[in-house]
Every structure is written in C-alpha cells, then in structure tokens.
Amino acid sequence: MTALLAAWCLCCSLAFASSYPLIKSKPNDTGSNLLHEGHNNTGMADRCSDRGFNAITLDDKGVMYYFRDQYVWKGYIGPAELINDTWPEVPVPVDAAFRIHHRNKPEVHERMFLFKGNKAWAYYENKLEPGYPKLITDVFPGVPGDLDSALECPAGECKSDSVLFFKGKSVYTYDLSDPSAVKERQWPLVQNCTAAVRWLGKHYCFQDTMFTRFNPVTGEVHPGYPLDTRDYFISCPGRGHGHETRRNATLMSIKNRCSNRSFEAFTSDDSGKTYGFRGGWYFRMDSKRDGWHAWSIGSTWKGLKGTVDAAFNWENKMYFIQGSQVTIFLSDQIYSMVQGYPKPLQDELGMQQVDAAFTCPHSSDLYIIKGNTLSLVDLKNTPRVPGQESSIIHSNVDSAMCNSQGVHIFTGASFHRYKDPNELLQAKELPEARNIAAEFLDCTQ
Known part of the structure; x- marks a missing residue:
C-alpha cells in the first residue's frame, strides 16, 4: 500500500485545534512527507x-x-x-x-x-x-x-x-x-x-x-x-492549525513516531488502550488499524498542558504527574478532570517527585521509580504512603508501564521487558534491549 494514511485533527473537546497529526504510509515512514504541502x-x-x-x-x-x-x-x-x-x-x-x-x-x-x-x-x-x-x-x-x-x-x-x-x-x-x-x-x-x-x-x-x-x-x-x-481533515493552502509550526524541526521530531526520540511517559487504561507521551503530545500505541497520529494532550484531556512526567491508570481513572503535581481524569467516552485537581503530589502519593510510575491490570499496587529505586504504594490506602525503597538494575528511567505482556522499562529509544514487578526487582542483568519505535509504533529501523 503506497497511499498515505489519513491524518486529521479530531479530539474530545475542540482543544485539538492546536494539534497536527502525523501521517503513516509505510511501516518505515518517518513522517518527512509533512515537510511539503x-x-x-x-x-x-x-x-x-x-x-x-x-x-x-x-x-x-x-x-x-x-x-x-x-x-x-x-x-x-x-x-x-x-x-x-x-x-x-x-x-x-x-x-x-x-x-x-x-x-x-x-x-x-x-x-x-x-x-x-x-x-x-x-x-x-x-x-x-x-x-x-x-x-x-x-x-x-x-x-x-x-x-x-x-x-x-x-x-x-x-x-x-x-x-x-x-x-x-x-x-x-x-x-x-x-x-x-x-x-x-x-x-x-x-x-x-x-x-x-x-x-x-x-x-x-x-x-x-x-x-x-x-x-x-x-x-x-x-x-x-x-x-x-x-x-x-485535509491539507489546504493557507488553512488549518499549526501551518507554520509544522516546519519547526523540534516539533517535527516530537510528532514523528519513528524519530527514536524518547518518551516521557507510557500508560495503558482498563480497556487496553495504550498511550505514549512526548513533549506535550501523545500517540495511541494500540491504534494500528486506525493509523499513527500525534495529538496534543489537551485535545483529549482538556485542561492538561505541558510535559507529562509519568502516567498510570487505576479504577477507570488516569493519573498524570507533572513535576510536583498530579491531575486525575475519569476515563469515559470523554475524559473529564476530577474536581479539585491538580493537587500536590505529596498530598496524593506521599512524595514530591517521581521519574516513572505504573500499575498492573486489575491491581491497586502502584510502583514508583525514582533514580534506581522502586517503592510501592497501595492506592486503596488512605493516606497513601510509599513503602520501603528497593534497588533495581535500572537508572535514568524515562517511563514505565505494565500491561498483559509484562512490565516495560523505557530509557531513550529502547525498553526492557519483565514478566512482572518481582522479576524486575530480582534482575541482576538487563534483558534484551528492544526498540520502542519498531515494537510499539510499527517503524522499520
């Protein structure tokens, strides 16, 4: 198939007017076709x-x-x-x-x-x-x-x-x-x-x-x-949003799924939808049948702006950590922000900053990574207090996610997969490094 995949700015709440979707044609399409009209x-x-x-x-x-x-x-x-x-x-x-x-x-x-x-x-x-x-x-x-x-x-x-x-x-x-x-x-x-x-x-x-x-x-x-x-929906001269910014090299790299640029956060929700966050934009990782597109985070989670440092899901809610704050959205046909948020991360999870966080499906256990340590928070408890820190083999973690395939630890353009959190804690050597763009975003390296 040589035809380009449709890429059009759709969103839950009209904030998508600032987003400009990435286009997919072939598995190794880098999105460079956006550089011309x-x-x-x-x-x-x-x-x-x-x-x-x-x-x-x-x-x-x-x-x-x-x-x-x-x-x-x-x-x-x-x-x-x-x-x-x-x-x-x-x-x-x-x-x-x-x-x-x-x-x-x-x-x-x-x-x-x-x-x-x-x-x-x-x-x-x-x-x-x-x-x-x-x-x-x-x-x-x-x-x-x-x-x-x-x-x-x-x-x-x-x-x-x-x-x-x-x-x-x-x-x-x-x-x-x-x-x-x-x-x-x-x-x-x-x-x-x-x-x-x-x-x-x-x-x-x-x-x-x-x-x-x-x-x-x-x-x-x-x-x-x-x-x-x-x-x-379509590219027309002098129309559309972000017409000039499409030529910005940094933005192009962020929105180009095959650029091997690192992601700040990954998460999946209760329905199996998987999201990767990068520079204020996100990709749906499970959307191969509908193509690959970059969207501004505010287009789906209205009121959310800037870079997402960590994200996780629990009981039909999406948690977004940005610096020392956390924002929660109800996961429904349209995501809606929970009243009273954002709140200080210290008040919500008992800590001031994290590098990555993840929950596994149907579990209230939240695993928090900071540096080369992993700590556990039971989300059912009030107040929520991190447990004892344990050392892990990884350092400088960008993001982490747990789904039906196991625990994924993301660093730079690569990730490592573990069967479960216990295997991560017990690991003495890094498992095989896998490429994010190739395995999550259908890119040929």
Missing part, C-alpha cells in the same frame, strides 16, 4: 473546493479515503485519483463507504464496503470479495438503498458491534449480532450526512464542507461544532 497538482480535481465528499472511510490498513464524483484522495495529502483505477467494479460516484468491525465473523471483519444505489461491494486489500456485488438488503436486511453515508460502531461505543447507515433525516442502527433488529431514528442535529466516519472511538457526520462530532447512541452533538473539514 503535497496538494493536488494533477488538474483533475481540487479536494479543497467548497464541495464536500460523497464518502469517507478507512480501509483495512488504516488508510483514509475521501470520495467525490469519480475521484478519490488517499490520505491527508496526495493527488486526486480515479476511483475506478483502484476499484474498477464500482459505478461512480459512490453513495457511501465504511469499514466493518465484526469480530464474530473474521471473514467479514475489516472489510471495506462501498455502496451505490441498491448494491454493496466488499473489499479487502482493495480486492473484491467473492460473491460481490450483492444487494444491500441481502447483506444488511432492513437497510434501504441510495444511502447518504455509513460508519462502523464497535461494541463499547454502541451496545454491540453495529453499523450506522444514514439516509436523509433518518439513521438506521444495524446490530451485527441481531440483523433483524434494525432501528430507525431521527436525530435533529445529525441529519443529511453527506459522508460519515468513525475514527479512534469518535464518530463524525459531514454535511458538505462542515463536520460534526456526535454520540452514536443518543445522537447528541458535542459543543463547538460544526467545523470546516478543510481546517482539520
């Missing part, structure tokens, strides 16, 4: 015109496609291409497109669907699946033809793995586990979606050049919308 020079079509798109979707590789008329744009930048050069079987223009999330049917999961009239085409790696095209009613019983748009809605965001189909003022929720239970609704603020897409747990309706983020269960629209697609 890459606007369409073919004369075929202008993605930055005052017209919207007929459809927007991610494919099975995490590449974002923007469809309009007979053209498609692949990724945040890049020229217009003819749709039929990639998908010769589909009549143009397409009506709608989405990537399906159907874990119970591996033969369907991750397929990209294109719709035209009353028919559907399913593709995997841009190859038409056997038996397609099919009638929409045969693939998705109860869903009408001539759709406006569609998007996936995995379990946890919707009640179960589902697809939302939009037509005019109606939205049809199609439950993949119960195909007979199609629900038709009308949401006053989410209507006439000329395109729709789901990205990293967030759901968007496009109405020509404007877009709105909405709740896929209730149809509620988040504050501050609509916004212009050309300022956030």
